[in-house]
Amino acid sequence: LDWEPPIEKYTGYIREVQFGKPKSEGGRGKVVKIGGQKALYRFEEPQPNPPVVTFDIFDMPMPGLPKPIRQFFQDVMEDPCEWAKKCVKEFGADMITIHHISTDPKIKDKSPKEAAKLMEDLLQAVDVPFVIGGSGNPQKDPLVLEACAEVSEGDRCLLASANLELDYKKIVDAAMKYDHNVLAWSIMDPNMARDLNRKLIEAGLDPNRIVMDPTTCALGYGIEFSINAMVRLRLNGLKGDELVNMPMSSGTTNAIGAREAWMNNPEWGPREYRLPLWEITTGITMMMCGVDLFMMLNPISVKTLKEIGKALTT
Amino acid sequence: MPKKISVMDIYKLLPKTNCKKCGQPSCMAFAAKLLEKEATVDQCPILNTPKFEENRKKLIELLSPPVKEVWFGNDKRKAVMGGDEVMYRYQLSFFNPTPIGVDISDELSEEEIKSRAKEIENFTFERTGEKLKLDFIVIRNASGDIEKFKKAIEIVEKETDMPICIASLNPEIIKEALKIVKSKVMVYAATKDNLNDMIKVIKELKKEKDVVLVLSSNNVKELKNMAAKCLANGIEDLVLEPYTYPENIAETLDLNVMIRRSAIEKEDKYLGFPILNLPINAYYYALNNDCPISTFFDNKEVVAKMYEATIAGTLLNRYADALIIHGLDIWELMPILTLRQNIYTDPRKPQAVEPGLYPIGNPDENSPVILTTNFSLTFYTVTGDFEKDNVTCWLLVMDTGGKAVDVSVAGGQYNGENAKKLIEETGIADKVNHRIIILPALAASTRGDIEDKTGWTCVVGTRDSSQVGEFLRKNWDRILREWKEKHQK
Ligand code: B12
Ligand code: SF4
Numbered sequence: 001l002d003w004e005p006p007i008e009k010y011t012g013y014i015r016e017v018q019f020g021k022p023k024s025e026g027g028r029g030k031v032v033k034i035g036g037q038k039a040l041y042r043f044e045e046p047q048p049n050p051p052v053v054t055f056d057i058f059d060m061p062m063p064g065l066p067k068p069i070r071q072f073f074q075d076v077m078e079d080p081c082e083w084a085k086k087c088v089k090e091f092g093a094d095m096i097t098i099h100h101i102s103t104d105p106k107i108k109d110k111s112p113k114e115a116a117k118l119m120e121d122l123l124q125a126v127d128v129p130f131v132i133g134g135s136g137n138p139q140k141d142p143l144v145l146e147a148c149a150e151v152s153e154g155d156r157c158l159l160a161s162a163n164l165e166l167d168y169k170k171i172v173d174a175a176m177k178y179d180h181n182v183l184a185w186s187i188m189d190p191n192m193a194r195d196l197n198r199k200l201i202e203a204g205l206d207p208n209r210i211v212m213d214p215t216t217c218a219l220g221y222g223i224e225f226s227i228n229a230m231v232r233l234r235l236n237g238l239k240g241d242e243l244v245n246m247p248m249s250s251g252t253t254n255a256i257g258a259r260e261a262w263m264n265n266p267e268w269g270p271r272e273y274r275l276p277l278w279e280i281t282t283g284i285t286m287m288m289c290g291v292d293l294f295m296m297l298n299p300i301s302v303k304t305l306k307e308i309g310k311a312l313t314t
Numbered sequence: 315m316p317k318k319i320s321v322m323d324i325y326k327l328l329p330k331t332n333c334k335k336c337g338q339p340s341c342m343a344f345a346a347k348l349l350e351k352e353a354t355v356d357q358c359p360i361l362n363t364p365k366f367e368e369n370r371k372k373l374i375e376l377l378s379p380p381v382k383e384v385w386f387g388n389d390k391r392k393a394v395m396g397g398d399e400v401m402y403r404y405q406l407s408f409f410n411p412t413p414i415g416v417d418i419s420d421e422l423s424e425e426e427i428k429s430r431a432k433e434i435e436n437f438t439f440e441r442t443g444e445k446l447k448l449d450f451i452v453i454r455n456a457s458g459d460i461e462k463f464k465k466a467i468e469i470v471e472k473e474t475d476m477p478i479c480i481a482s483l484n485p486e487i488i489k490e491a492l493k494i495v496k497s498k499v500m501v502y503a504a505t506k507d508n509l510n511d512m513i514k515v516i517k518e519l520k521k522e523k524d525v526v527l528v529l530s531s532n533n534v535k536e537l538k539n540m541a542a543k544c545l546a547n548g549i550e551d552l553v554l555e556p557y558t559y560p561e562n563i564a565e566t567l568d569l570n571v572m573i574r575r576s577a578i579e580k581e582d583k584y585l586g587f588p589i590l591n592l593p594i595n596a597y598y599y600a601l602n603n604d605c606p607i608s609t610f611f612d613n614k615e616v617v618a619k620m621y622e623a624t625i626a627g628t629l630l631n632r633y634a635d636a637l638i639i640h641g642l643d644i645w646e647l648m649p650i651l652t653l654r655q656n657i658y659t660d661p662r663k664p665q666a667v668e669p670g671l672y673p674i675g676n677p678d679e680n681s682p683v684i685l686t687t688n689f690s691l692t693f694y695t696v697t698g699d700f701e702k703d704n705v706t707c708w709l710l711v712m713d714t715g716g717k718a719v720d721v722s723v724a725g726g727q728y729n730g731e732n733a734k735k736l737i738e739e740t741g742i743a744d745k746v747n748h749r750i751i752i753l754p755a756l757a758a759s760t761r762g763d764i765e766d767k768t769g770w771t772c773v774v775g776t777r778d779s780s781q782v783g784e785f786l787r788k789n790w791d792r793i794l795r796e797w798k799e800k801h802q803k
Contacts (some may be wrong), residue, residue, distance in 0.1 A: 001535075001538055001539050001542055002535070003535040003576070003582070003585075004576040005534075006572055006579060007577050019399075041568065042568065043568045043571075043572065135586070172783055205715065219649060219653055220441070220652045220655075220691075221691070223653075223656050224403070227403065227656075227657070228402075228404040230402060235402075260648055260652065267644070268641065268644055268645060268648065269645030270645060273616060273619075273620060274645045276620070277645070277646070277649045279622055279626040280620075280623075280624050280649075281623070281649040281650075281652075281653055284624065284627050285627065285653065288631035288632060299610070300607060300620075303607070303609075303610075304606040304607060304624055308564075308624075308628065311563060311564040
């Protein structure tokens with residue numbers, strides 16, 4: 001009996017998004033690309049870019065970070081630049097995600113200007129591309145992102161994030177004006193993701209600058225909803241739906257919020273092992289659904305995901 | 315999207331009496347249920363009569379999934395694999411949660427075999443009201459000695475009800491083992507080299523129907539030809555094992571996908587069998603080689619277990635219908651079992667419990683009334699926490715359509731109208747001498763609405779249900795006293 005490898009024909013493709021710029025083009029050097037697939041699997045068509053991990057860091061010591069994470073960053077948490085350097089030098093970060101949480105009016109209410117100042121320092125401290133995040137406050141975030149976008153002009157960052165609950169037009173304008181990408185965040189619903197992309201494009205955003213975040217629910221806390229949403233988005237993208245053929249990002253760090261990950265409970269064994277495994281399992285699952293960019297915290301999980309991701313694309 | 319058959323194709327084969335004995339209003343409705351895999355052919359008693367014998371057979375053939383459902387075990391416990399119809403769970407649902415087996419080497423002492431077997435059988439991790447368990451035991455002929463192997467099999471069969479898989483590549487040894495096993499076993503494994511002898515052994519013992527045979531090869535075409543040969547010899551319960559490469563798991567994932575696609579999308583019957591993968595390979599690999607986790611822990615065994623769990627999770631996401639592992643620590647098994655539970659939930663059904671009043675502990679008229687939702691994850695987390703912390707209360711479980719607290723607050727199902735209905739239906743007012751409801755902190759924004767619609771006083775509690783015990787110990791007496799002082803004058 002004969003057998004042929006079941007290779008599918010795809011009419012669509014996934015857009016390629018670039019972070020960072022080479023020095024020759026006025027950037028700081030390091031360039032990272034995600035997406036660009038023309039097929040679901042490497043046995044069908046070589047996969048152009050391996051999945052990328054971006055390390056989460058915070059502009060102030062993040063309250064409530066569990067010990068299995070703090071142990072790696074205790075010495076640098078007061079200084080975001082040192083924190084970024086450590087992620088790059090010791091743990092091989094491809095990118096850094098800075099969360100400007102102290103801009104939240106309920107935390108320190110730092111001004112967009114102060115956030116931009118820190119952004120400048122961070123750009124000096126390391127040469128990898130950045131994801132720029134706000135505090136999650138819908139009034140403040142567009143202002144913070146705009147200010148940071150301005151000082152990092154030409155570095156092709158990812159502004160995180162645009163959604164329908166805030167002034168996304170401001171974020172779109174900043175991205176187009178200062179040459180950045182935008183993270184489009186929707187909640188586990190492919191139609192919502194599509195709708196949001198359409199609105200962003202109508203507002204003037206180049207579709208090749210969109211990365212989709214369909215929300216990552218942690219393992220045990222709704223991950224099956226994320227699986228369905230992401231798989232459908234990726235399949236529809238490859239089938240030629242040009243409104244959802246963007247690369248995808250996952251807030252994998254959500255996994256450490258699961259009580260099975262962080263809670264001290266002798267019946268469950270040491271959380272030093274549980275916590276990274278919860279993040280790894282969540283991330284791996286998202287990777288199998290097509291996710292291209294992973295926002296993560298724990299160096300153990302980061303390394304594991306990166307190596308498996310590399311294998312999947314070579 | 316399951317298969318390209320229609321309700322009409324099924325309906326044509328049904329008795330068309332509309333007698334309702336299947337519990338459906340009509341044969342057509344029953345046909346729709348069959349198509350969605352929400353009913354089984356046996357549920358129509360009329361089909362079981364001789365007159366419909368032929369139709370029944372055709373129907374079973376028509377409805378048989380492209381990935382055959384294969385089981386091994388005994389009357390008490392079965393490990394069921396496969397039965398899937400679709401490539402992606404959103405298209406229908408995946409069926410038969412991947413059975414997970416743990417190995418026992420026949421080189422262990424009698425006592426060690428006994429205690430490991432018991433440990434595997436008794437392992438339980440409870441999550442959202444479900445007891446997550448391990449499913450079978452793999453007895454490995456590590457010794458190469460036939461007597462030791464038989465002894466180990468005897469012990470496991472005597473001490474436990476677990477389905478068993480016997481592992482040896484030597485047909486002579488498998489033959490002796492097959493003579494003594496009592497249950498339907500899974501035999502690991504037939505390879506290109508020993509396949510003819512394996513088939514011969516099984517046929518000699520007339521055990522074609524009593525074994526599940528694992529076919530092992532990293533070449534899909536070869537697997538296909540091996541399967542064809544088995545089928546021609548009456549061995550129909552097959553499992554495909556395309557090798558598990560811990561040093562490059564991408565190879566294994568490719569093979570899994572190619573096999574599954576061939577079965578479902580290309581309707582290749584010879585590849586329409588469950589897939590077995592071996593994360594246990596990752597365990598032993600990581601003990602002796604570098605893996606991504608190696609640099610982070612000094613203890614090699616910890617590294618091996620973490621890597622094994624990683625590989626197991628990867629494979630669960632790409633069509634592993636059965637897994638064999640080595641580690642037994644709860645922290646390693648938790649993510650694997652949780653992932654399996656998540657992947658195999660039926661997307662067509664809300665994960666909900668019955669709304670209503672649940673007394674926790676032995677509540678009386680002075681006990682607090684606590685309002686939560688009927689999402690099963692929420693309900694079981696809350697009741698689990700309360701049990702652990704000896705909380706005594708009246709738990710009101712509101713019908714939020716199976717949504718979590720913050721989800722139903724955002725979606726509008728957690729509201730005063732629903733709370734009012736619940737209070738009336740449960741008669742909670744007659745059971746307590748106060749009118750206080752404790753709300754989760756995530757539902758704080760609904761407080762005004764609930765107070766307006768129900769007339770009860772709402773107190774916002776903690777964010778996490780694990781903190782409720784402490785919250786009540788510190789505050790409940792005072793809250794109740796203050797309320798009484800204000801309202802009972
Ligand atoms: C899974 C999920 C979904 C799933 C639903 C799963 C389900 N059956 O509920 C789906 C995909 C369907 C979904 C849909 C939506 N979601 Co949603 N979803 C989530 C997610 C990821 C997890 C929710 C969860 O399972 N929590 C776990 C359970 C156990 O928690 P819990 O019920 O709150 O119970 C805990 C506590 O409340 C407490 N507790 C419970 N009872 C009691 C009682 C007392 C007295 C006390 C003291 C404590 C207590 O203890 C429990 C254990 O810790 C959250 C984000 C997150 N939290 O991580 C978003 C989230 C809740 N969703 C959100 C939104 C906006 C939505 C949608 C409105 C999106 C949309 N526009 O369509 C819809 C609404 C759907 C509807 N209601 O009709 C937002 C809500 C934002 C907000 N606060 O306004 C969230 C927070 C995501 C976000 N960051 O934006 N969602
Ligand atoms: S029991 Fe059989 S014959 Fe009767 S209604 Fe149901 S499907 Fe039709």
